[in-house]
Amino acid sequence: MIDYQVGGDGVATIALDMADRPMNVLNDESTEAIGEAVRRAISDEAVSGAIVTSRKNDFMAGADLTVLLGERDPRVHMGRCRQLQQIWRDIETGGKPFVAAINGTALGGGFELCLACHYRVAANNSRSQIGLPEVSIGLLPGSGGTQRLPRMIGIAKALPLLLEGTRHSPAEALEAGLVDAVVSSDGLLDAARKWLQEDGNAVKPWDERGFAMPGPRVQSPEGYMLLVPAIARMREKTRGNYPAPLAIMSCVYEGCQVEIDTGLKIEARQFAHLAAGDAAQNMIRSLFFSMGDANRLKRRPMDIERRTFTKIGVLGAGMMGSGIACAAAEAGLEVVLVDTTPDLADEGKAYSGSVFDRNVTRGRMTRAERDRALRRISPTSDFAVLAGCELVIEAVFEDQAVKADVIAETEAAVGEDGFFASNTSTLPITGLAEASVRPERFVGMHFFSPAERMKLVEVIRAEKTSDDTVAAAMDLSRQLRKTPILVNDSRGFFTSRVINTYLNEGRTLLAEGVSPALVENAAKLAGLPIGPLALSDEVSLELEHRILNQTKAALGDDFVERSGDAVIETFVERLRRPGRKAGKGFYDYPEDGRKSLWPGLSDIYPRAAFQTDTEAVKKRLLFVQGLEAARCLEEGVVSGPEDADVASILGWGFPSYLGGVLSMVHSVGVETFVSDCEALAAIHGPRFGPPDYLRTLISEGRHLYAA
């Protein structure tokens, strides 16, 4: 666990080295061991100072989140927090100089250990990340981070780092004042030792009399100038849904007006409250564990060897095709980009050029990397060029016949070894695969727009898709730095099915006479990135109209009209307001200015005398999605709630404070969710009827998640 050694010069080295783990983390065991080592160094008269470092590649990752997940008793979190705080405080006030020799990544609690030391020297390791990212999983730095950082670098600089959870390279950390020196890896321990010998000041500024905060004090005009807008911007960003940023601000505001020991108590109470709360639990479950599992391809068929692709084809150089080609080229793959004419294909490639140019401007790519990436894309109108592509993704017009043509041409060009993936968002894959001569090598890969940026890929297994093909699609997704979720074929797959219920509910509320501003704002208050009416305009009502008609035709007598379908027809057929591209839909899109809701909405759908309250609108917009996701789980479209959660967060920005669409149901409580939905169904109709799957969970005493 810890390698403790005292050198001839009286310098103790406390090296963290947890067995059976790739990274050092903070859990009960390691906390105990570190505390023991610290006490030993302080009490041993032969020891003059100590170096804290790690024997692993990285310094320490932070808290062991398995310990946090499922623990809903704040007293337990409080106890752990206070214990850590005490050890760090012992380091700080023990009278002997401690130096942190940060050999690799030091995040969260790991970096808070460094902050407790009297000096921090980091190895100039380009992979290293240094910072306090707790906020990103709904927590705050609970072992002194919110107290020491502002006392070191001032409130003005500390607040943004704490609120954004910024991760720094060693050079950036030096610039920000998080570490005192950056040296080469070889010289790290020497530099630490040198500081102990030459300086070795073992008293922190805030433990000296007359300590003054660097920069403005909280209670000062400058402090107010900083805090007051920061609180407003925090609400603007969180919409009041994420408790961690508020708790962090309170730790800084309250804690920086008192002595550090009092500040630490304030911090521990806030931490315990967050850690035991719904938002942090949801975020840890979905953003850390479920997302991690998805990225490790937990659902991938196991016994198939991992593939690395070198060359793929993309059919259709429109928005989606160009984006996919861009992502592939950036990830180092050769891409053949096919469209009907060379000009169209060239245009698709030019898109990547503009994306890469932006990356260069923002320092995310060098000029040379840009040139290399762009050269990987070969635009063409000739299917024969596809020869040698290991997988071809089609992103052509959403029409069964058009797709059938390109499938045939592609399969002729690539031969038997190639895989074929369709990026359709609306047509069932099993049906498309009928046009293929090799349906077992045919799979759905549903990307999201803009494809070079959006992280999710729905990998759709059709009736005849082989395990090998599924594995290939998932491997390629990872290679493109995407997160795949595996779904079974169904109209709309998983994501479109759920999003459609959201769009439909928005249109239904509108038709009921609820103020359209309220519909849109309630959605955003619930944490969704875009209101259902604005999203309808983006997707285009015309497209929805076409899908509606396709679905009607495909389902015949089985077609069931949805509550908001009439609104689509009104807007497309009667009002000719088909959406954003046309410059008019639910919104007006003036060429020189911000979009605004079309004033005519209130003529078509007169404001109801009784306006539904905001919470009720939020609930409908959220729960209707939870229901559809539960139906997908029931039907086996997704294999588990974690897939639904990851897909909803990455696919359409379902808020992570709820943990994704099914974590929401879990944290509301399945029982409450079902009874609330029954009440909604009684008023609004069967679309709110809860699926039997959820009732069975209740009757069998089971849960969506264990924790």
Next chain:
Amino acid sequence: MTDAYIYDAVRTPRGEGKPKGALNEVSPVRLAAAALAALRDRNDLDTSCVDDVVLGCSEPAGEQGAVIARSAVLMADYDQSVSGVQINRFCASGLEAVNMAAAQVMAGQADLAIGGGVESMSRVAMASSGGAWFADPQVAFKTYYVQQGISADLIATKYGFSRDDVDAYAVESQKRAAEAWDDGRFKESVVPVKDQNDAIILDRDEHVRPDTDMQALAALNPAFEEMGRDLGFDSVILQRYPEVERIDHVHHAGNSSGIVDGAGAVLVGSREIGDSLGLKPRARIRNFGSIGSEPSIMLTGPAPVTRKVLARGGMETGDIDLYELNEAFAAVVLRYMQDLGVPHDRINVNGGAIAMGHPLGATGAMILGTLLDELERRDLETGLCTLCIGAGMGVAMVIERV
């Protein structure tokens, strides 16, 4: 219960609340003392009969701190037996001070008391006394704190007042104030601020711009648009009012209350003390009260507090001859008129704070005096005085002439 009567009301002129303002050189304690001295001198008052001096001040920090009322009592050479207390109800402090003075009389615990207020905005900046309301993240978050101007802009947006509406109101306020000054309607109550040599420092409200017209106002940029957009305040208040699509920023320096310096004081007492001192009562205080309202929109308190005090007195809006509602922002008055159906020719008939300025802690006492003067000039009976208040409150008082 004892009836409380208003025997007199005075105010200093209002100086521009900036370094070049005429009253910038006068400390707030001297402003307050000047108002107290004037009450004494005009009424030949034996100050040992005054039980208490209640002064409102919305930034009781620095030289306005340490119970400025007691210092003002002593600096005005009142008898040392007179106590002083400083109270804070933000913008309604001056009226609240009169309410509290009257309450002591009505409760039979004081015979004669002074309520008033003081604010030197040029010397003690806003937010000088700090506060949990806007700076403590927990409080600001819970209350959806935004700058008042954003609240005023929301009132305009939510209740349908356009930029033209608020500007037209401001032009009218300037016109009324200028006419009132020209007509000498403030002459009786405004006491010039003088120096040690008896030389006049200021004898007239400095902020009035009689030549203000729609065109001049149209040239002004909305004052709160940038802050609303860039600092997140628009988003905060829209989260509280999600039925509003976006804030139409209509307020600016020309249709909002002016930042000024000044003090005011009102002499309140029982009928008996008046008789024994030979004072003639000018009005009886009928009712007063305060309410809390939604803190983010903040400035809509005057209507509910008006309803409350009228109901308590068994009155209706039609029973009130004249209204004074502090012109914090044009939309505040427009909304009040819209909400209660008060016609424009019965409210703020001599202009208001848009023209003459709003010395936060003093204004309530000042406009109460203005209301009383005008009731007398028009020979009307009843008047209601009210103000909107930070963090969502309202204070009002109903008076009737005797």
